[in-house]
Amino acid sequence: MNLWSTAGQVALHEGVHCAALLTLGLPPKRVRIDEPDAETAGVTELDWGDGGVDLDKGHRVLGSVLVGGLHDGGADWERWPFVPDRVAPTARGDARKALRLAETFDFDGVDCSASSGLPVVSPTPPSSADSLSPSPTSSSASRCLNRRT
8 A cells, every 4th residue: 555645755765765875885776666566655675785685784774774764754763662553654664674674683772872974883782772863853864773782
């Protein structure tokens, strides 16, 4: 079911994912806004490149998923872990992908105290970080994710 009212909105959302991927050094392989399946209005596909899937690439992909989801609205992205049914309906697929990526790469929290301007992996999770951001208007690039140790 397509929750978007125009193809332009789908293109903008996927464009945000593309811009984030390019900024993070992972050019997208292909972008589709033609409702590739019954549950998807658009998709940004990537080529994991030489060496396939690894922690660094996984972290960058997760960052691009978060930026795209946050673009649709910051409400209920602030708690970790995300609850997909509580984010904007058009960002629920992104929330589900973010959770899968976080689980795959053992991310378990957030730390925005040492932001480099892009999401970064912290070697040890801080004891009190439980939010992506208290404000939906804050810069999505300042979110930082921790890896379980």
